[in-house]
Amino acid sequence: MKIGIVGGTGHIGQGLAHRLSHNHEIILGSRDIEKASYASECTIKALKERGIESMCSGAVNQEAVDKGDIVVLSVNYKNLESTLDSLTGFENKIVISPINPISKGDHFYYDPPADGSAALAVKRLLPENAKVVSAFNNIAANKWKQLDDELDYSVAVCGDDHEAKKIVMGLVNEVSLLKAVDAGPLAMSSVVESITPLIFNIAKYNDMKDVGIKFI
Amino acid sequence: MKIGIVGGTGHIGQGLAHRLSHNHEIILGSRDIEKASYASECTIKALKERGIESMCSGAVNQEAVDKGDIVVLSVNYKNLESTLDSLTGFENKIVISPINPISKGDHFYYDPPADGSAALAVKRLLPENAKVVSAFNNIAANKWKQLDDELDYSVAVCGDDHEAKKIVMGLVNEVSLLKAVDAGPLAMSSVVESITPLIFNIAKYNDMKDVGIKFI
Numbered sequence: 333m334k335i336g337i338v339g340g341t342g343h344i345g346q347g348l349a350h351r352l353s354h355n356h357e358i359i360l361g362s363r364d365i366e367k368a369s370y371a372s373e374c375t376i377k378a379l380k381e382r383g384i385e386s387m388c389s390g391a392v393n394q395e396a397v398d399k400g401d402i403v404v405l406s407v408n409y410k411n412l413e414s415t416l417d418s419l420t421g422f423e424n425k426i427v428i429s430p431i432n433p434i435s436k437g438d439h440f441y442y443d444p445p446a447d448g449s450a451a452l453a454v455k456r457l458l459p460e461n462a463k464v465v466s467a468f469n470n471i472a473a474n475k476w477k478q479l480d481d482e483l484d485y486s487v488a489v490c491g492d493d494h495e496a497k498k499i500v501m502g503l504v505n506e507v508s509l510l511k512a513v514d515a516g517p518l519a520m521s522s523v524v525e526s527i528t529p530l531i532f533n534i535a536k537y538n539d540m541k542d543v544g545i546k547f548i
Numbered sequence: 549m550k551i552g553i554v555g556g557t558g559h560i561g562q563g564l565a566h567r568l569s570h571n572h573e574i575i576l577g578s579r580d581i582e583k584a585s586y587a588s589e590c591t592i593k594a595l596k597e598r599g600i601e602s603m604c605s606g607a608v609n610q611e612a613v614d615k616g617d618i619v620v621l622s623v624n625y626k627n628l629e630s631t632l633d634s635l636t637g638f639e640n641k642i643v644i645s646p647i648n649p650i651s652k653g654d655h656f657y658y659d660p661p662a663d664g665s666a667a668l669a670v671k672r673l674l675p676e677n678a679k680v681v682s683a684f685n686n687i688a689a690n691k692w693k694q695l696d697d698e699l700d701y702s703v704a705v706c707g708d709d710h711e712a713k714k715i716v717m718g719l720v721n722e723v724s725l726l727k728a729v730d731a732g733p734l735a736m737s738s739v740v741e742s743i744t745p746l747i748f749n750i751a752k753y754n755d756m757k758d759v760g761i762k763f764i
Contacts (some may be wrong), residue, residue, distance in 0.1 A: 405586060439732045442739060485764070488750065514753035516655045516748060523739075523746045524660060530739045534704065534763050537730035546762045547750050548703070 333503075336400025337361055338393045338407060339413060341371040344430050344468060345406035347374040347476020351483075353386035353460045360388060361396025368392070377477060380522035394419055395404060402426045403467075403504070409433035409450050413457060422462040426496045427508055429454045429521070430468035432528040439536070440529035444522055453492065463496035466521035467504055468513070470528055472542035483508035485544040488515035488524045549719075550629060552616025553577055554623060557587040560646050560684060561622035563692020565591040567699075567723045569602035576604060576745060577612025584608065592671045594695060610635055618642045618719070620684075625649040625666050638678040642712045645670045645737070646684035650746040655752070656745035660738055667706065667737035678711035681705060682727070682737040683720055686744055688758035695714035703758040704731035704740045729763055 333356045340360030349358045353375055360375070362368035368390030397403050398421050407415050431450035435443035447453040448460050450465035458464065460538040467489045469531040475483055486503045489512050491497035497514065504512035515524055531543040549571045553561040556576030565574045569591055576591070576628050577617045578584035584606030595602040614637050623631050625647050647666035651659035663669040667682035667699040674680065683705045691699055705728050707713035713730065726746035731740055 439736065441735065488746065511752045513756075516749040516753055518653065519657065520746060520749060523742045526739045526742065529702065530736060531763060533732040534729045534738060537732055540729075541761075543763050546764055547747060547756075547759050548762055 333468040336396030337404045338517035352501045357387040359396045359399045361393040401467045416457045426463045429466045432525045434529045440532040442526035449522035463493040465491035465500045486547045490521040552612030553620045559689035560699040569604040570597045573603040576613045577609035604692045620644045632673045638674045645682045648741045650745045656748040658742035665738035677707040681707035681716045702763040
């Protein structure tokens with residue numbers, strides 16, 4: 333598959349490139365083509381050092397959308413609306429939202445838009461026939477690029493398009509030891525997104541690092 | 549410690565009695581003293597069969613509150629307000645809320661009161677010096693009484709009183725293989741409560757049974 337990553341120079345973008353580009357063509361997008369190319373070269377190099385050939389290229393975000401069968405929105409919630417405003421061509425694409433709207437006072441807390449969740453905001457902002465699926469929300473940013481560390485977590489996947497959700501769950505299951513679970517309709521994405529500030533707090537209050545979750 | 553359980557004939561009440569009454573004095577409360585006594589006898593019998601002596605007695609709910617150093621509110625959310633209206637004497641007690649306000653359409657969803665969570669509603673309904681702590685929210689009801697099954701899960705504990713939270717975390721860690729984690733202030737209880745409908749959905753959509761969670 334071709335996977336376009338909007339904001340592909342961030343942790344999750346680079347992480348997905350590192351962990352999927354041996355099997356899939358990854359188009360790492362950025363507003364800045366230089367940054368995208370550099371991130372792509374880093375991925376190719378990291379995998380080459382392990383004797384693995386990778387299919388990864390840098391591009392502007394619009395090209396990542398245009399080329400991707402699946403488009404991952406690896407952007408901060410605060411940049412979501414302006415980023416989507418600047419892009420077109422999402423019609424009929426599978427669009428993955430790993431976005432968590434989080435704020436911080438004396439503790440981290442979930443700070444969703446009026447839509448109910450970031451994924452539901454994505455659905456509102458995109459054409460109606462875009463197939464929005466939330467996934468990869470609860471994986472610590474630091475863990476993504478450490479290729480020697482397996483990612484041994486559950487990934488709750490939400491979406492209203494059954495086929496799209498199945499494809500995304502298949503993709504999740506290709507990444508390290510991640511195990512996808514169907515968490516129901518996109519409306520449930522609020523709970524999954526809100527787990528991220530919860531695990532940030534759990535890390536903070538229990539002196540733990542890079543906390544993740546497993547459904548067992 | 550003396551642990552009073554309001555609504556002690558339910559799954560979590562009976563479960564806590566089964567799993568803590570060898571070490572702590574459990575007062576299983578109910579509106580119906582007959583039911584409470586029967587539940588207490590069941591616990592005593594179940595432990596006796598395993599050669600374990602248990603300290604468990606049936607009582608009316610008010611007695612469970614009066615005698616408990618810690619009071620567990622093992623009630624359905626829809627009965628919370630009427631139950632608390634009928635009881636007094638919570639001043640300065642540690643009060644544990646394992647309550648999850650859940651509704652169901654085509655899927656289970658979190659349906660909290662205007663307070664933000666059931667635990668925050670408990671805080672509003674009780675005297676200001678009651679020390680409300682949320683815990684035991686995400687453990688499958690069926691699992692509690694199966695004494696031969698270990699409960700190998702994480703328990704996210706929320707509360708604003710540091711000492712009370714520590715005592716509750718200690719209690720959690722005495723139950724089977726449960727591992728308490730400090731999940732921050734009581735305001736975070738909304739996220740922890742909302743995980744319960746999420747795991748109900750995960751069980752439903754993935755053909756799993758009695759799903760629980762671990763923070764790792």
